[in-house]
Amino acid sequence: MDQYSAKLANVLVGNNECETVMEITQSPHRFLFLKDTVAAFTGGGLQPQQNNQNIPLNQPIFIAEKSIVELKQQREGFRLYIAVAGGMKADEFLNSSSTDLLIKAGGFRGRPLKKNDVVELNRKLNHTQEQLLDVLRSNAELKLYDHSPAFKTKTIRVITSAEWNYLDEDMQQQFLSGKYIISSQSNRMGYRLNGDVLKTNKHCEIISSAVTEGTIQLTSSGEMIVLMADAQTVGGYPRITQVCAGDLSLLAQKKPGDEIQFQLISLMQAEELYLEELNKLQQIKSVIKQLGAAS
Amino acid sequence: MYKISFISLNEKALLLSFGNSIDFATHEQVIKAKNQLEQNKFEGFTETVPAYNSLAVFYQPEKVIKTKNTIAESVTEQIKNILATVDSLSKAPLHSIKHIIPVCYDEEFGNDLEELSEQLRLTKEKIIQLHSSVSYKVFMTGFTPGFAYMGILDPQLFTKRKAKPRLTVAEGSVAIAGSQTGIYPMSTPGGWNIIGRTPLKIFNRLKENPFLLKAGDEVQFVSITKEEFTNLSLV
Numbered sequence: 232m233d234q235y236s237a238k239l240a241n242v243l244v245g246n247n248e249c250e251t252v253m254e255i256t257q258s259p260h261r262f263l264f265l266k267d268t269v270a271a272f273t274g275g276g277l278q279p280q281q282n283n284q285n286i287p288l289n290q291p292i293f294i295a296e297k298s299i300v301e302l303k304q305q306r307e308g309f310r311l312y313i314a315v316a317g318g319m320k321a322d323e324f325l326n327s328s329s330t331d332l333l334i335k336a337g338g339f340r341g342r343p344l345k346k347n348d349v350v351e352l353n354r355k356l357n358h359t360q361e362q363l364l365d366v367l368r369s370n371a372e373l374k375l376y377d378h379s380p381a382f383k384t385k386t387i388r389v390i391t392s393a394e395w396n397y398l399d400e401d402m403q404q405q406f407l408s409g410k411y412i413i414s415s416q417s418n419r420m421g422y423r424l425n426g427d428v429l430k431t432n433k434h435c436e437i438i439s440s441a442v443t444e445g446t447i448q449l450t451s452s453g454e455m456i457v458l459m460a461d462a463q464t465v466g467g468y469p470r471i472t473q474v475c476a477g478d479l480s481l482l483a484q485k486k487p488g489d490e491i492q493f494q495l496i497s498l499m500q501a502e503e504l505y506l507e508e509l510n511k512l513q514q515i516k517s518v519i520k521q522l523g524a525a526s
Numbered sequence: 527m528y529k530i531s532f533i534s535l536n537e538k539a540l541l542l543s544f545g546n547s548i549d550f551a552t553h554e555q556v557i558k559a560k561n562q563l564e565q566n567k568f569e570g571f572t573e574t575v576p577a578y579n580s581l582a583v584f585y586q587p588e589k590v591i592k593t594k595n596t597i598a599e600s601v602t603e604q605i606k607n608i609l610a611t612v613d614s615l616s617k618a619p620l621h622s623i624k625h626i627i628p629v630c631y632d633e634e635f636g637n638d639l640e641e642l643s644e645q646l647r648l649t650k651e652k653i654i655q656l657h658s659s660v661s662y663k664v665f666m667t668g669f670t671p672g673f674a675y676m677g678i679l680d681p682q683l684f685t686k687r688k689a690k691p692r693l694t695v696a697e698g699s700v701a702i703a704g705s706q707t708g709i710y711p712m713s714t715p716g717g718w719n720i721i722g723r724t725p726l727k728i729f730n731r732l733k734e735n736p737f738l739l740k741a742g743d744e745v746q747f748v749s750i751t752k753e754e755f756t757n758l759s760l761v
Contacts, residue, residue, distance in 0.1 A: 324731065325736075333670070333712075333714075334671060334712065334729075334731055336731050390534070390536070390537075392533075392534075392535065393533050393535070393541055393543075438546070438547075438548060438577070438578050438579055438580075439577055439578065439666065439668065439675070440541070440543075440577045440578070440579075440580040440582075441535060441539070441541060441575040441577060441580065441581075441582030442535075443535055443536055443538075443539055443582070443584075445536055446535070446536075463668055463669060463670075464575050464667075464668045465575065465577050465666060465668035465669070466668075470535075473534075473535065473536045475536070475537065476536060476537045476538065498534050498537070498596055498598055499595065499596045501536075501537050502537050502587060502596055502597050502598070505537045505538075505587055506587065506588060509588055
């Protein structure tokens with residue numbers, strides 16, 4: 232869901248950014264590490280701990296063989312990500328190792344993880360990762376990323392979409408000034424929003440056409456649905472706006488009951504935000520690479 | 527070529543719109559544009575999502591060669607250039623795959639036949655005959671993986687969706703709604719009127735290509751008996 236945190240966790244441990252990571256939303260959890268590991272925790276919601284000591288987030292860390300890491304609910308945000316150097320072994324389906332619970336495909340046998348499951352490494356560590364393991368094992372601390380995302384922010388930036396004109400000017404204003412609560416009827420496919428309903432004099436139905444993650448649909452009741460990571464590929468509701476890629480990760484860190492507001496930006500700004508994010512990951516990548524080359 | 531309008535779906539996708547109706551000619555343009563873009567990929571192209579009168583083109587913004595103010599404008603220009611060559615092709619007939627799909631219209635499977643018969647004032651036999659006497663075009667897939675939206679039905683079969691969708695529709699159920707017909711690839715909730723069931727697997731995740739049908743394909747339904755259904759299910 233929070234793709235940025237997932238990618239960040241990967242690059243922090245020297246993986247390709249699309250390696251399989253673990254996404255965790257509910258506490259408590261306890262993990263036993265079966266061998267010396269370079270890991271990174273990113274995202275929100277849970278705080279990883281070892282012997283009741285907080286493990287820092289957003290940096291690569293060394294976890295020794297036979298250590299136990301516990302996750303406790305106590306931070307802003309909703310989803311925690313764990314990446315390990317070498318990645319996690321997972322089933323692939325349609326070029327993705329994400330878990331699809333509906334058709335029970337991908338990930339760990341197409342199902343959520345449960346007690347006593349053993350997750351294996353996907354590949355041997357590369358040279359850089361071996362170096363990283365050695366450096367971190369000797370108690371060095373690597374702070375590569377001191378800019379932790381602000382999950383408290385309520386503002387979600389959007390761009391106009393194909394059916395923005397289904398709202399008249401007043402309703403467009405109402406959309407942009409309104410406060411919306413993420414409904415308990417939300418899941419990985421979409422977040423339903425509670426708040427003042429939007430009225431349109433147009434029929435809330437279009438000839439089914441493509442939708443994607445972040446598409447905000449206006450339903451006939453005047454309520455909105457924000458499509459999320461497991462969204463369908465086509466839909467028949469008007470697409471009024473689109474959450475910009477840069478803020479989709481922030482939205483994924485919101486949970487039912489959280490309040491959000493929308494802010495309109497231009498497509499050009501949205502493209503810039505997207506490239507900025509990519510750039511940040513690129514910078515971390517090159518630092519990690521240099522580290523491997525230097526040692 | 528049709529007049530196409532371009533609008534960004536997000537930072538990573540452009541939506542191409544081809545007019546405002548559901549008809550074969552419009553859809554053919556969508557599929558031709560899709561084929562053309564897949565055969566002449568621009569830098570950064572990832573995939574397309576075709577629908578009745580639109581085509582979404584997804585790309586990786588960071589890989590696009592920027593020639594205009596925004597990445598989206600640059601992609602728009604590149605797509606226009608690629609599609610400009612379609613003109614000469616647009617008269618050539620589109621090659622499409624035809625599928626023969628066996629359907630058992632027995633009432634055990636066609637849960638809504640009885641009700642439809644009353645509502646449409648047609649005998650069940652007539653409904654079955656009308657449904658299986660023409661071939662349909664797959665306009666798009668979606669809803670659930672592999673659900674094919676097909677049309678166009680004989681106008682005598684046009685119906686509304688069920689007021690209250692079923693919580694579970696059996697896998698393989700063949701259904702109609704509006705001017706369309708479809709097959710449920712897996713057991714899911716659903717609001718279409720169910721008239722039969724196919725023993726064929728429309729979605730099989732163990733296959734390299736898990737989807738039997740894709741946009742642009744043609745489908746002809748063939749009525750089979752319950753016994754044939756059972757035998758085919760065992761294959």
